[in-house]
Amino acid sequence: MPPLRLDPLTARRFMRRALLLDTPAPDVGSALAHLGYIQIDPINVCGRMHDLILRNRVGGYAEGGLMRHLHGGFSEKSSLERGGPPGRGVVLPAAQRTAFEHHIPSTGILVAFTNDAWPHLLSEMRHRPRRSGSWSGRLTPKQKQLAPRLLAEITARGPLSSEDFEDTGRSRAVWGAATQAKATLQKLFFHGELLIARRGEGNRRYYDLPDRVLPSKILRQPEPSAPETGRWEALLKLRQRRLTSLKRDELPHVADLVQPVTVEGCPPLYCLKSDLTLLSEIQNRESKIEKVAPLLLAPLDPLIYDRRVTSALWQFDYTWEVYTPPAKRQRGYYALPVLAGTEIVGHVDPKADRPARRLRVMRRSLKRGHSATDAVRALAHWLGLK
DSSP states (O other), X not given: OOOEEEOHHHHHHHHHHHTTSSSOBSSHHHHHHHHSEEEOXXXXXXXXXXXXXXXXXXXXXXXXXXXXXXXXSOOHHHHHHTTOOTTOOXXXXXXXXXXXXXXXXXXXXXXXXXXXXXXXXXXXXXXXXXSOOTTTSOOOHHHHHHHHHHHHHHHHHOSBOGGGSOSXXXXXXXXXXXXXXXXXXXXXXXXTSOEEEEEOGGGOEEEEOGGGTSOHHHHTSOOOOHHHHHHHHHHHHHHHHSSBOOOTTTHHHHTTTEEEEEETTSOOEEEEGGGHHHHHHHHHOOOOOTTSXXXXXXXXXXXXXXXXXXXXXXXXXXXXXXXXXXXXOSSOTTOEEEEETTEEEEEEEEEEETTTTEEEEEEEEEOTTOOOHHHHHHHHHHXXXX
């Protein structure tokens, strides 16, 4: 199919519309179904990554909305207030769940998936226990001894976290895992023997058996072939970004589903054929969107996730600097790009001071003639801060 030629302005407008930034979805489930997945990250500087992504895409979205959609309205605090034990409570029944947490197979990135993703994760789950790797690979001898105890306790007691197991020893090899219990539970999760049933205070994971987290009809689905899963992964990327480059091994899987797009100064791009009606509407529209209220984008927002496309199409070079040494940071620890109409006009680096109930701006840089004041105030209001 010959490439469709677009000017940069039309391409930018298309990305805004296709990524739900102009017309938000009515609820989390609709946004998740449209985008394919929402990336999850535990760092909470001014709201967590997944919440910052969804606050611009779901009407009336409240902080913590994705986790409530995934797991229900459980909280340790409310359980204690009702006289229940800490770390226990009612979670969303498996039959009512429509989404779950797991990793994109080819990347290891933790995301929220709709249930139909489950069969495509099975092959990777089956192979991980045979591979080396302190994070997701085979269990060490100590972990093999510990795993039956952990699984038995969870079977008997329901969702448990690593802190519910004492005297399991230290694990030095796993980043972010201080105990053998935590490292073992994490590997069992990667291997598909456990799933995240809910989140506790401080984003703590509580694991349970898969048949108590996902509907049985989902778990019974057969493992797809390798080409079928390859097609699913490539389609997932297109749904997440809507206008994106594709790798040489990705394109053959979805060649019948995509439209090649040429934009001056950009690498070869592709969009879904199912989005061509929307693209046609944008090409034929006379109205402009340059005067819409500026938005603060999440650091890993789908609009800017592909750094190469962001640089070429949006003329904005951006790197999430949370893992960059302080002396080398150019924008700040958790800088949020500012989207104003069809331009990314700079960034703001906010930090929530929850004890003082204030949102503080550590650093900002904007193009002349642009302001992020209203966008910062909107973020503060959303966080319940001044």
